[in-house]
Amino acid sequence: MFDNIWFPLSITLWIATISSILVLCSGVVISYIFARYDFRGKELAELLVTIPLVLPPTVIGYLLVILVGKNGFIGHLIYDFFGTGIMFTWQAAVIAAYTVSLPLMVRAAQAAIEAVDKELEYAAYILGRSEIETALLVTLPLAKKGIFAGLILSFARAVGEFGATLMLAGNIPGKTNTMSTSIYSAFQSGNNEFAQTLVLILIFISLMAISLTGRFIGKLEA
């Protein structure tokens, strides 16, 4: 039983962690650009990043398969480069998790960055600081609450990701059977006890995430 739980739990946390790191790095850059720049096609870019929030996960999964599948534009490049596809691997699950959790990060971080007084940035420029230095020294530290909140929400979303993961990474035992997909298959095969254990663990992780968000934000405010 423990062995059965261990793999889905560890692969899920692994996927969520890698996805969250990617979400953090790219999300902060994207949020900063959205918050501070106006450019042609900005609305379209914002739409593209945010739309996974409202699209059904199966639709996202389908679109991702088209994109990173063997014949997809990105999938083709990956195949040429590595000599193997990434469909039905944990990396595919990371892509699915990343896509659905990025908008949560961008929405939270963008709002937080927009709330930073632009005059503080000008003050730093006047003191001789470049834009990147100013972002690192002033803007992002002042927006950290929003960024943390976005990060935790993204992590929680990645942990619970199901639909897109199933389509992109499948549910291969010992390879891509995450918590969510394991619950589904356990339930399907009538293994209710196992499903319940996994459900409880997921509920626990989600509660942790929520209370962590509250605590972090509380602490940062103090």
Add this chain to the structure above:
Amino acid sequence: MSVKVELKKQYNEADTSKTKDTKKSFILDVSFEMENELVVLFGPSGSGKTTLFKCISGITELDDGKIIVGNKIYFDKNKKINLPIQKRNLGYVFQNYTLFPHMNVKKNIECGLKGWGKESRKERVLEMLSLLHIEELESRYPSQLSGGQKQRVALARALAPKPEILLLDEPFSALDMEIRTELAEKIKNLQTKIGIPLLFITHSLEEALQLADKILVLYEGEAQQFGTPEEIFYHPNNLHVAELVGISNIFDDAYVKEWDEESKSTVLKSGDLSLRIKTQRFKSGDKVSWGIHPENITILLPDSLSENQSDNTYSARIISIVNKGPKKRITLKLVRYNKTLTAEVPGQFVDALKLTVGDLCLAKLEMTKVVAFCDL
């Protein structure tokens, strides 16, 4: 260090609470030159003072003109030069100080010392802290500082990188009256000490007169007058400046009658009233406006003297007396002319003479203090 500014910039009022029609929109059009001195930008809110600062600092790009500080060209439209903000090396204290809330005082000051060695940075911070007498605040955060302290920290931070010019945007607006006067004195001393050009924004006349070597008066984006506090206060060159320096008795119905060699004064005719002023700027026939500061009208009892036009002394009746703290504001109606004047006199004086509403008195308009200017 000399500073040369010639700029043109379309100004649109930022206040979003107003509807489009009531928003101010004009061309900011200002030229001036200054040396190592303290120049006060004086004008009502929405006259473009802060926009001027934003242009000088590079936050806003000008439409046309040039800005030169010392031997550095900040901006020159013709030469297509627009120095990035970071390279301008100026000190700017924003109206709300813009201290970085997540850094303590030391870190705030250090922020401008990019590229300095560790030792010299430490030294410079200590130097700035002692210059502004805020040594004890080194490790505090902005939220733990009072308004006056924040202002000093902001100054220390602005001065630390040895700027070539210092811009202060209404640095006292958030402070108590008492601290204001004290800090104004300090800022004036500081400017002499560091010896760089200092531009100071205010809409308080008192502050402008107290601080300035020169005052630049702005009204709706246009420079109205540039001169010493005395020049601005006693010789406003148009109606806007006159109103801004508190001249409430303004009459626009006068013309120049003649120059009187004997009394060395110019005789004005304002309606029936004839009036003498101590200036030779005008020619006979010029249409002018004249006015006088309320505190430069002297009230005399009628038995001590009689009406005497060659001395600007007229009989008047008191219409109202209003308390204004230590002073009283008296409204006077000239008996023989259709003119009403407002005078401000010390309260004790009114009590001593037992002046009451309806009394007859003499109003003397000090010849040297009457201001006159050509109409706009």
